[in-house]
Amino acid sequence: MALTGTTLLLLLALLLLFLLTAALLFLIHTYNRFAEQLEDMEEVLNGKSFGKAGKVLEEARDESLTIIEKSEKKAEAILQNTNMFSADVQEEMSKKLKETGQKQMDEYLKALATLRQDLVDIFQKTAKELEVEAQHDVEGFRQAIVQNVVQSQEKLATQLQQETEKTSAALEKHRAEVQAKMDASVKDIVKQVVQDVVGKSLTSKEQELLIFKSLEEAKQQHVL
Amino acid sequence: MYSELLDQLMTVDDVEKLKNEVEILRSAVFKLGKKNEDAFEQTLKNDVRTWVAEAIRKILADQTVDKQKFLQDLSEELKKLKPVQITLASQPSQALLEKMHDWLNVQVHPGILLDIQYEPAILGGMVIAADGKYHDFSLRKKTLEVLEKTNI
Numbered sequence: 023m024a025l026t027g028t029t030l031l032l033l034l035a036l037l038l039l040f041l042l043t044a045a046l047l048f049l050i051h052t053y054n055r056f057a058e059q060l061e062d063m064e065e066v067l068n069g070k071s072f073g074k075a076g077k078v079l080e081e082a083r084d085e086s087l088t089i090i091e092k093s094e095k096k097a098e099a100i101l102q103n104t105n106m107f108s109a110d111v112q113e114e115m116s117k118k119l120k121e122t123g124q125k126q127m128d129e130y131l132k133a134l135a136t137l138r139q140d141l142v143d144i145f146q147k148t149a150k151e152l153e154v155e156a157q158h159d160v161e162g163f164r165q166a167i168v169q170n171v172v173q174s175q176e177k178l179a180t181q182l183q184q185e186t187e188k189t190s191a192a193l194e195k196h197r198a199e200v201q202a203k204m205d206a207s208v209k210d211i212v213k214q215v216v217q218d219v220v221g222k223s224l225t226s227k228e229q230e231l232l233i234f235k236s237l238e239e240a241k242q243q244h245v246l
Numbered sequence: 247m248y249s250e251l252l253d254q255l256m257t258v259d260d261v262e263k264l265k266n267e268v269e270i271l272r273s274a275v276f277k278l279g280k281k282n283e284d285a286f287e288q289t290l291k292n293d294v295r296t297w298v299a300e301a302i303r304k305i306l307a308d309q310t311v312d313k314q315k316f317l318q319d320l321s322e323e324l325k326k327l328k329p330v331q332i333t334l335a336s337q338p339s340q341a342l343l344e345k346m347h348d349w350l351n352v353q354v355h356p357g358i359l360l361d362i363q364y365e366p367a368i369l370g371g372m373v374i375a376a377d378g379k380y381h382d383f384s385l386r387k388k389t390l391e392v393l394e395k396t397n398i
Contacts, residue, residue, distance in 0.1 A: 208393075216369065216389050224370055229335065230342055232370040236383035237349060240374055245381045246330065246354045 040100070041119075048093050052130075055085060063141060079138050083131070090127050094120065247311075248323050250301045256347040258329050258361045265324055267294045271302070272317045286313065326357065331375040333363040335385070 059082040097119055224232075240246050255261050274289040290299040306313060330350070338346070343360060350358040365373070370385030 212389075212393055216386075224335075226336075226339070226342075229370055230345075232385060233334065233338075233342070233346065233372055234349065236371040236374075237346070237353075239383050240381060241353060243381070245374055245376060245379070246350065246358075 037115075041097075044093070044097060044100075048089075051089060052086065055082065055089065063137075079134065079141075083134055086130060086134075087127070090123055094123050247305060247316075248320060250304065251298065251320065252323065252327075252357070254297065254301075255324075255327065256343055256360055258359050261324055261327055261329075261359055263295070264298065265321065267298055268317055268321050268324070270294070272314070272321075275314050275317065327359050328357055329359040329361045331361040331363060333365050333368060333373040333375075333384075335364075335366055335368050335370050337364055338362060 059078065062078040062082075098116060237246075251264065255264065270293045271286070271289055274286050290302065294302070305311060305316065332346075343362070347358070347360055350360075368382075368384035368386045369389065371383045371388070373384055374381045
């Protein structure tokens with residue numbers, strides 16, 4: 023069947039319009055999936071484990087591959103159902119379509135790989151920072167506890183020492199007062215007894231002996 | 247020459263009495279002069295203790311001894327005697343005083359005079375004050391030292 027140039031141009035325009043619509047729908051669908059994956063990643067970043075994030079990335083990649091394959095098959099089916107094109111044109115269009123899809127797929131996978139690597143780096147960096155920060159906090163807390171305990175012990179020891187010194191001083195003062203009273207009392211009694219008994223009962227001979235003994239002492243000490 | 251007089255002196259009181267008697271005799275020498283020699287004798291009889299008067303008469307029996315010089319030298323000798331204040335617990339007998347005086351003049355040196363004080367509180371022994379220093383050898387001090395050592 024021979025086609026005129028205008029008809030061929032019209033068919034090509036329709037085909038191009040169809041392809042553009044299909045590509046737009048594909049991009050919208052891909053964008054939505056990518057947005058969902060980004061939300062999942064954000065969720066992972068907000069507290070999920072790294073393993074879950076990796077799993078989400080794998081699932082996203084698989085789903086993307088499935089979608090792309092489905093889109094390719096649908097496009098091929100559409101092309102096959104349109105018998106308006108020649109086999110060469112169809113083959114050429116299919117080839118171009120595959121190349122375009124493969125290129126997009128490669129770029130997408132590359133972007134995913136880059137994103138994954140970025141996420142891995144972020145997670146590793148964040149984990150490391152969290153570890154360092156946690157260690158810093160734990161160390162600060164430990165030091166605060168130790169300092170608090172040491173200060174408490176020192177304060178308690180100081181108070182105990184002060185109380186002990188006060189008590190010892192009070193006891194010593196009391197002991198000295200009692201001792202002084204006892205000494206004074208005992209000395210007064212003994213002195214009075216000696217004066218009353220010895221002083222009055224010494225014979226003149228004993229007094230004389232004491233006097234000459236005193237003279238001997240005075241001479242030995244060169245007092246005289 | 248002076249030993250008969252000085253050997254009899256044991257206490258400060260003895261020395262003070264002798265000093266007074268010597269001064270009276272020196273005054274008698276100056277007042278009476280050569281014309282009334284027996285006036286000096288009258289002073290010896292009336293104003294001087296017997297043992298002192300006899301000792302002086304014995305010394306002056308030697309005609310070579312000048313009365314005035316003798317009395318002046320005696321006064322100087324009395325000033326050389328060294329007094330020692332001794333406090334006792336009771337009044338000593340004369341015999342005890344003589345024994346103490348003899349002991350001091352033999353064991354320490356001659357010419358020591360006793361200045362005896364009385365203080366019963368020292369209980370026994372003596373307290374000596376000599377050359378401005380105070381030395382306690384009393385029974386009271388020894389008793390207190392024992393009490394201090396035993397910490398009663």
